[in-house]
Each structure stands twice: as C-alpha cells, then as structure tokens.
Amino acid sequence: MEREAMDLGVYAARARTGPCFVCAYLDGDLDYQHELVYEDEAHVAFLDRWPTVPGKVLVAPKAHIEHVVRDLDEAAFRALMLVVRRVALAVEDVFAPERTYLLSLGSQQGNAHVHWHIAGLPLGVPYEHQQFHALMTENGVLAPTPEQSVAMGTRLREAIAGGQHPEQGQM
Known part of the structure; x- marks a missing residue:
C-alpha cells in the first residue's frame, strides 16, 4: 500500500467542529463510513479511515462515552477491554x-468519543520508525483502495468469528 500525506488542518477541523465520528458512523452518515470489523449490542470496531499501519482498527462503545475510566463502570470497562482484546487477537492472526x-x-x-486504536506494527520496521512514529499521521497515512479495505475487513471478521480464545465466550 502506498503512503500519502495527510492534511492535518482539514483533519483537525473535522475532529473539532464536525459531529462525533463514532456517533455519525453509527447513524449511517455517508461522510463517516468505515469498514465494519465487529459489532455487538454495546460495541463497534471498524477499520481506521487514516491508517498508519495495515489493518489499523478502532474499537468504541456505541454509547457516547467521553472518559474511558470514570464514565465506564467496572463491568462496562471489562466488556470493552474484552472486545479490544478479541479484535486485537484477530489483527494479530491476520497481519502477524x-x-x-x-x-x-x-x-x-x-474525537471525544472513547475509542481504542489497535495497530499492528509490521515486521521489519526499523526501530526509529516504530512506536509513536509508526502511529503519527504526520508521517503519512496508508491509502487502501475500497477493495483492499473490504478484503481486510473480511479477513478480520473471519478471524474474529473463528477465534478460539477462551475469553471470547464470556462476551
């Protein structure tokens, strides 16, 4: 996948003045479409619109929650983290x-709506391009075609559905 520059000014304006991107996605707003990876009654996971690594996924509660610690009771926090883990295991299965x-x-x-980024660091990335560098859109974003996004979403959904991790049965 080719990397392209990202217009951070446009992104910041959208994030700060536009609708909540998770709520807009859930409402079906065509300007906020993403490739769905996982959904249950309380959570959603979808491919990041501006990925910096292949298969970068965002996981969020469906309810508009703005504080990851204080706005979630222990049960809701645990449930969210189990979804994050389940999706992260699928990312690992698909992208190694x-x-x-x-x-x-x-x-x-x-971007006040609580959401978790799941980003698998590809093998072979030089150390100086890992960690925060690998996640910063300032260093460019990947531009998957719609077909590539659909294929990644399909592979991730299949990995989630076929996961054999014991904790998944508790969701």
Missing part, C-alpha cells in the same frame, strides 16, 4: 505483527 499497539486517544477538544 511484530507488536500490537493499543491506545485510547482523543480529548474533549476533538
């Missing part, structure tokens, strides 16, 4: 990364 990064980003100033 060297390491899987899990981050909850956003702020009250933009």
